Amino acid sequence: MEKEIDKELLVIPEHVAIILDGNGRWAKKRMRPRSMGHTEGARNVERVCEYAADIGIRYLTVYAFSTENWKRSVEEVAGIMNILRKYLVDSIERSNRENMRVRVIGKREGLDLDIVEKIQELERQTSGNTGLQFTIAINYGGRDEITRAVKKIAEDCMKGKLTAEQITEEVVNSYLDTRELPDPDLLIRTSGEIRTSNYLPWQIAYSEFYFTDVLWPDFDKEELIRAVKYYNGRDRRFGGVKNN
Numbered sequence: 052m053e054k055e056i057d058k059e060l061l062v063i064p065e066h067v068a069i070i071l072d073g074n075g076r077w078a079k080k081r082m083r084p085r086s087m088g089h090t091e092g093a094r095n096v097e098r099v100c101e102y103a104a105d106i107g108i109r110y111l112t113v114y115a116f117s118t119e120n121w122k123r124s125v126e127e128v129a130g131i132m133n134i135l136r137k138y139l140v141d142s143i144e145r146s147n148r149e150n151m152r153v154r155v156i157g158k159r160e161g162l163d164l165d166i167v168e169k170i171q172e173l174e175r176q177t178s179g180n181t182g183l184q185f186t187i188a189i190n191y192g193g194r195d196e197i198t199r200a201v202k203k204i205a206e207d208c209m210k211g212k213l214t215a216e217q218i219t220e221e222v223v224n225s226y227l228d229t230r231e232l233p234d235p236d237l238l239i240r241t242s243g244e245i246r247t248s249n250y251l252p253w254q255i256a257y258s259e260f261y262f263t264d265v266l267w268p269d270f271d272k273e274e275l276i277r278a279v280k281y282y283n284g285r286d287r288r289f290g291g292v293k294n295n
């Protein structure tokens with residue numbers, strides 16, 4: 052009850068981005084294989100979507116697999132891809148039930164064709180939903196995203212669709228995978244690492260950062276509210292000066 056009262060007094064960030072980290076350590080602590088941590092991590096993504104919608108967050112964007120994560124063992128990567136396969140398929144019904152729209156950002160190239168098809172199907176089938184706008188970063192790297200955008204801009208310049216003078220920050224933004232999303236207000240990273248690991252480097256230029264030691268599978272509603280409370284204590288100046 053107390054939590055609910057608090058919630059009403061809080062300013063809720065419109066867009067929360069999460070680096071969900073610590074699945075492997077969560078499993079290790081229990082002497083279980085890393086894959087089990089990923090399975091539990093995926094379950095927690097579903098729960099956190101519900102909490103986010105509950106407390107009134109409009110956009111939630113989670114980092115599920117980075118362009119650097121291919122460096123892991125073949126077994127671990129295959130395990131994560133299988134969890135994603137199941138997640139993408141199961142999400143259709145659940146998202147529609149919860150009025151949640153799902154988008155996927157990241158490089159499609161390099162993903163198995165059936166995964167690309169499952170992504171397209173999930174995006175298509177949830178495109179009319181007006182509740183939580185949920186985005187999953189799969190095979191995502193910020194530098195890769197910017198490089199793809201620059202290539203596309205160069206191509207459009209060569210085709211005569213765009214001139215160098217016309218390239219503004221808004222134009223660059225419109226070539227990014229996140230073009231339909233506002234910038235994150237709050238970035239959360241679990242598991243105690245204090246780095247951004249190539250996540251949304253352009254978009255988090257003015258985000259508030261919240262780091263917690265909690266491992267991703269243990270990150271619950273109370274933790275989310277704690278992060279939102281932290282956000283409420285920040286003084287966002289965006290380069291200006293505030294008269295207090």
Ligand code: IPE
Pocket residue numbers: 071072073074075076077092115116117120131242
């Ligand atoms: C995050 O958990 C999930 C992915 C990066 C796919 P990790 O697998 O990185 O877990 P730790 O950091 O090894 O504990």
Ligand code: IPE
Pocket residue numbers: 070071072073114115116117120244246248
């Ligand atoms: C970041 O976690 C990527 C994802 C959460 C998908 P990592 O565990 O891969 O990051 P590093 O290697 O610790 O920077």
Ligand code: MG
Pocket residue numbers: 072073074
């Ligand atoms: Mg990690």
